[in-house]
Amino acid sequence: MKAVLDTNVYCLCDAGNESALSVLEEASSFFLPAIVYGELYYGFKHGQRFEKNLRHLEKFLSQFRVEVINVTADVARKFGDIYAALRKRGKPIPANDIWIAACCMEVGGTLLTVDDHFREVAQIQTRFIQTS
Numbered sequence: 001m002k003a004v005l006d007t008n009v010y011c012l013c014d015a016g017n018e019s020a021l022s023v024l025e026e027a028s029s030f031f032l033p034a035i036v037y038g039e040l041y042y043g044f045k046h047g048q049r050f051e052k053n054l055r056h057l058e059k060f061l062s063q064f065r066v067e068v069i070n071v072t073a074d075v076a077r078k079f080g081d082i083y084a085a086l087r088k089r090g091k092p093i094p095a096n097d098i099w100i101a102a103c104c105m106e107v108g109g110t111l112l113t114v115d116d117h118f119r120e121v122a123q124i125q126t127r128f129i130q131t132s
Contacts, residue, residue, distance in 0.1 A: 001026055001027050001028060001109075001110050002027070002028065002029050002030075002031060002107055002108060002109035002110060003023070003024065003026075003027035003029070003030050003031065003109060003110060003112055004031045004032075004033065004069070004100075004103065004104040004107065004109035004110065004111045004112065005030065005031070005032050005036060005066070005112055006036060006111060006113035006114070006118075007036045007039045007040060007111060008113060008114045008115065008129075009113055009114065009129055010032070010036065010040060010057075010060070012129060012131065013060070014056065014060070017129075017131070018031065019129050019130040019131070020112070023101040023112060023127065023129060024064070029065075029067070030064045030065065030066040031066065031068075031069050031103070031104075031107050031109055032061065032066050032067070032068050032069065033068075033069045033099065033100045033103035033104070034068055034069060034070050034071055034103070034105065035071075035096050035099045035100050036100060037057075037068060039096065040053075040057055040091070041054070044057075044122070067107075069103040069104075069106060069107060070098070071103070071106065072106075073124060074106060075099075075102050075103055075106050076102070078101075078102035078105045078106060078123070079098055079099055081101040081123070082098050082101050082102055082105070082121055083095075083098050084125055085106050085122065085123070086098070086120060086121070089120070091120040093117040093120055093121070094116070094117075097115065097117065097118065098121075099122050099132050101118065101121045101123065104124045105123050105124050109124075109125075110124075110125040110127050111124055111126045111127070112126070112127050112129055113126060113127075113128060113129065114128060114129050114131055116128070
């Protein structure tokens with residue numbers, strides 16, 4: 001499985017959540033959308049341990065050989081396709097999550113998340129992680 005990590009799944013892994021960590025063991029490769037990196041960085045900037053959290057993220061990315069998925073023209077077109085399909089069905093989700101789905105679609109991965117609204121995105125495979 002090509003595992004694409006949502007922001008909340010990285011946070012679960014960072015907190016030692018057994019469900020999230022066990023799913024990582026099944027993955028053959030790991031990806032992190034640039035949008036997720038941005039959400040994490042933003043959260044770190046507003047916390048009390050910016051440097052520590054950033055070092056921890058960089059260590060995680062290195063340790064698991066996580067590839068960051070950058071936004072390219074192809075990803076932007078996938079964003080447009082997903083957004084249009086959701087709007088046509090009257091099933092909007094947050095814009096950042098559409099970008100995350102587009103990144104997932106780009107690499108043909110399985111999105112690991114706790115956000116139920118990703119069920120609305122037919123273009124990607126999603127695996128939902130237990131939080132407790």
